Amino acid sequence: MSTHMESSTKRGRSVLYIVSMILLVVFAVVALLTFRQARETQQSLAKADQLIATIDAAGGTAPSREQIARVLGDDGGAVCANPNDALSRATFLSQLTNGATGPGNRPVIANAKIALGELAIIKVYCPDKLAEFQQFIDGLKTYHTGGA
Structure with missing residues (x-):
C-alpha cells in the first residue's frame, strides 16, 4: 500500500x-x-389573532401577536405536538403547584382559569385534540373564583 x-x-x-x-x-x-x-407566515399571524381574541373573550391578557406567532408558529408548536401524552400532561400538572422548590413543592387545588390558556391554544391550533384534553381538564379538581 x-x-x-x-x-x-x-x-x-x-x-x-x-x-x-x-x-x-x-x-x-x-x-x-x-x-x-x-x-412568521400569514397563517401563523392569523392564528395568533384568533388566539388573542379567544383569550380576550375569556377575560385574560394575551401576549403580542408577534410573540404568539414566533412561539406557536402555524401548527401550535410544542403545545400541539401531543397534548394528550403522559409527559405533556405531567408537565402541565407540574405547573399546578404551590410555587415552592425542592421538598416544599406540593400540588394544589388550582383556579379553574389556569387551564384556559392551554385550552385556547389547543382550540385554535389543534382542535382535533381538544375533546380529549378537555376531558382531562374536566377531571382536575379546581376551584372557581367569583365573577367571570
Whole structure:
C-alpha cells in the first residue's frame, strides 16, 4: 500500500480553512434568518389573532401577536405536538403547584382559569385534540373564583 504525499502548501491550506469558515458563518446566518421568516407566515399571524381574541373573550391578557406567532408558529408548536401524552400532561400538572422548590413543592387545588390558556391554544391550533384534553381538564379538581 502506498500513501500519497501532501503537495499543498501551508499558506494554501490556511486560505482554504479561512474561506471555509467564512462560508460556514454566512450559511448559518442565512439559515437563521430564513428560519425566523418562515415561522412568521400569514397563517401563523392569523392564528395568533384568533388566539388573542379567544383569550380576550375569556377575560385574560394575551401576549403580542408577534410573540404568539414566533412561539406557536402555524401548527401550535410544542403545545400541539401531543397534548394528550403522559409527559405533556405531567408537565402541565407540574405547573399546578404551590410555587415552592425542592421538598416544599406540593400540588394544589388550582383556579379553574389556569387551564384556559392551554385550552385556547389547543382550540385554535389543534382542535382535533381538544375533546380529549378537555376531558382531562374536566377531571382536575379546581376551584372557581367569583365573577367571570
